[in-house]
Amino acid sequence: xxxxxxxxxxxxxxxxxxxxxxxxxxxxxxxxxxxxxxxxxxxxxxxxxxxxxxxxxxxxxxxxxxxxxxxxxxxxxxxxxxxxxxxxxxxxxxxxxxxxxxxxxxxxxxxxxxxxxxxxxxxxxxxxxxxxxxxxxxxxxxxxxxxxxxxxxxxxxxxxxxxxxxxxxxxxxxxxxxxxxxxxxxxxxxxxxxxxxxxxxxxxxxxxxxxxxxxxxxxxxxxxxxxxxxxxxxxxxxxxxxxxxxxxxxxxxxxxxxxxxxxxxxxxxxxxxxxxxxxxxxxxxxxxxxxxxxxxxxxxxxxxxxxxxxxxxxxxxxxxxxxxxxxxxxxxxxxxxxxxxxxxxxxxxxxxxxxxxxxxxxxxxxxxxxxxxxxxxxxxxxxxxxxxxxxxxxxxxxxxxxxxxxxxxxxxxxxxxxxxxxxxxxxx
Numbered sequence: 001x002x003x004x005x006x007x008x009x010x011x012x013x014x015x016x017x018x019x020x021x022x023x024x025x026x027x028x029x030x031x032x033x034x035x036x037x038x039x040x041x042x043x044x045x046x047x048x049x050x051x052x053x054x055x056x057x058x059x060x061x062x063x064x065x066x067x068x069x070x071x072x073x074x075x076x077x078x079x080x081x082x083x084x085x086x087x088x089x090x091x092x093x094x095x096x097x098x099x100x101x102x103x104x105x106x107x108x109x110x111x112x113x114x115x116x117x118x119x120x121x122x123x124x125x126x127x128x129x130x131x132x133x134x135x136x137x138x139x140x141x142x143x144x145x146x147x148x149x150x151x152x153x154x155x156x157x158x159x160x161x162x163x164x165x166x167x168x169x170x171x172x173x174x175x176x177x178x179x180x181x182x183x184x185x186x187x188x189x190x191x192x193x194x195x196x197x198x199x200x201x202x203x204x205x206x207x208x209x210x211x212x213x214x215x216x217x218x219x220x221x222x223x224x225x226x227x228x229x230x231x232x233x234x235x236x237x238x239x240x241x242x243x244x245x246x247x248x249x250x251x252x253x254x255x256x257x258x259x260x261x262x263x264x265x266x267x268x269x270x271x272x273x274x275x276x277x278x279x280x281x282x283x284x285x286x287x288x289x290x291x292x293x294x295x296x297x298x299x300x301x302x303x304x305x306x307x308x309x310x311x312x313x314x315x316x317x318x319x320x321x322x323x324x325x326x327x328x329x330x331x332x333x334x335x336x337x338x339x340x341x342x343x344x345x346x347x348x349x350x351x352x353x354x355x356x357x358x359x360x361x362x363x364x365x366x367x368x369x370x371x372x373x374x375x376x377x378x379x380x381x382x383x384x385x386x387x388x389x390x391x392x393x394x395x396x397x398x399x400x401x402x403x404x405x406x407x408x409x410x411x412x413x414x415x416x417x418x419x420x421x422x423x424x425x426x427x428x
Contacts, residue, residue: 004029009071009159009213013112016059016070023056023070027114030072034157040138042131043152045077046084047117055114067220069112074119074149074161080193081105081115088195089121089130089145092307102193104162104204104221111220116158119148122370124300125164125197128312129370134176136398140363143173144370149207150177160208160217165380166197166292168359168373170205171388175358175401176371178390181207182214183376185409186383189221198295200334201288201380211419214387218411227412231419232352234268239421240275240351242405245282246374251361257392257400258357264428265355265421275347275354280340281378287333288377294330297322337381341408344382348407353417358401362394375403385411387418391425 001007004026007015015021031049038044052072059070075081078088082101087093105115120130122145132147134140135155142151149161150173163170165183174181182205189204196202206217212228219226241262247255266272297304297319303311304319311319347354357375364371379386385408388401404421406414 005033005156007159008210009068009208010210010216012071012159013068013216017064023059023114024053026070027052027056027072027116030116030158033155037135037155037157041133041135041151041155043119043148043155043157045087045118045120045130045148048084051083052114052116059112059114064112066111067216067226068108070114071112072114072116072158073108074116074152074158075105076146076149076162076164077118077121078125078164078195079105079162081118084115084118086118089123089125090310092303092310100193103190105193107221113220119146119152119161121145122147123312123315124195125166125169126296126318127314127370129367133367134363134398136178137363137396140365140398141176141367141370143176143363145169146173146207147370150174150179150181153177153207153209154179160206160213163205163207164194165203165205165376166201167288167380168376170207171376171386171403172359172371172373174207175388175390175399176363178399178401179207179209180211180214181205181388182218182415183380183386184218184411185385188411196299198292199299200295201292203380211387211389211415211422215412215415218415227415228419231423232413232416234265234270234420234424237270237417237420238350238352239265239270239272240347240354241272242275242277242354242356244356244375244378245277246285249360249372249374250357253392253394254357254359254361254400258355258402261391261402261425262355264425268424268428270424275351277347278343280336280343284337284340284378284381285374287336288381290325290330290333291337291381293318293322294325295322341382344384345407352406353414354405356403356405358388358403362396362398362400379403379405384408385414387414389418389422
């Protein structure tokens with residue numbers, strides 16, 4: 001058996017249920033990994049080892065209940081937890097405690113999970129980074145805003161972590177850290193107890209090391225059966241290679257990684273064709289920024305009015321931009337998004353899945369920024385489910401991901417198709 005901290009959530013849950021391991025042993029192994037690596041990686045905003053072990057002992061004292069009995073999970077620090085502070089990546093909320101836990105946290109506890117601690121987020125899940133470094137190379141960003149969850153999962157500190165996305169905050173850090181990031185269809189998961197940046201964009205998701213674990217987390221949150229391990233056959237799968245209007249923003253390594261993946265999938269039996277989106281999609285990156293700024297300016301009205309001097313310059317700029325945006329401009333942006341959503345549905349009449357970049361390249365050097373979110377803005381705006389899987393490495397050894405996109409509300413099928421893609425690429 002692998003070291004316990006390297007087990008997937010699915011494998012760990014099975015081993016705990018059969019009595020092969022205990023939750024205390026698993027949580028202890030994860031805590032040992034955190035102790036040896038946290039000084040360098042900086043994935044955790046709040047960690048109480050005694051509280052985590054108390055939860056694990058409770059799990060071990062009763063019969064296994066739920067899909068994630070005894071399995072630890074990281075909670076992004078914009079998500080409320082009754083017995084841990086929620087600081088939102090801001091000094092404004094340092095030490096802040098709520099009398100409740102977010103619905104997603106409660107549902108995971110009902111599924112038997114151990115809430116390990118709070119993972120680092122950028123300031124209010126926007127652009128100003130915390131202290132987290134990329135575990136593959138500490139001189140490089142882990143991406144954001146779900147920096148801590150991505151780094152903790154990639155570094156074997158915990159098998160899964162909650163993440164949220166307004167622009168690219170699930171897909172990009174997962175790609176930079178070489179793990180799986182799943183952003184569901186908009187509205188699938190409750191946002192109750194989560195501080196949102198833009199209410200018509202924000203989506204709760206999950207970062208894991210396997211697609212099976214992403215499906216397991218989805219099932220736990222929705223009360224359904226996991227979509228895996230069954231999968232969709234790669235033969236005959238209709239895949240559209242969608243470079244998007246932003247293709248020139250991606251570096252050569254990303255171009256090569258995506259083109260090689262498309263070729264390998266075709267050899268494996270998939271039907272792969274280029275997809276050129278209509279000209280109406282060309283401006284969707286700007287449209288997403290308009291919606292994000294307008295809604296963010298209003299969702300953070302209190303912080304801007306009362307604590308403007310404690311906000312980062314970048315966040316103040318976004319709020320000011322949103323304040324200057326008229327409601328008419330915002331409404332037109334929403335209408336354009338709705339029009340493109342309908343057009344995208346016609347694309348999915350021809351294709352089961354779209355293959356597209358997760359990011360413009362591997363994680364850039366430096367910890368003062370989290371990388372360009374350009375390759376996820378459009379898909380977040382369009383509310384469709386996406387997942388990133390690691391497919392290659394840059395010349396410096398850092399991971400490169402590929403993003404897979406499916407029709408709205410086809411999440412279970414997306415995860416199954418993604419597993420087929422992953423298997424085909426692994427054997428190519």
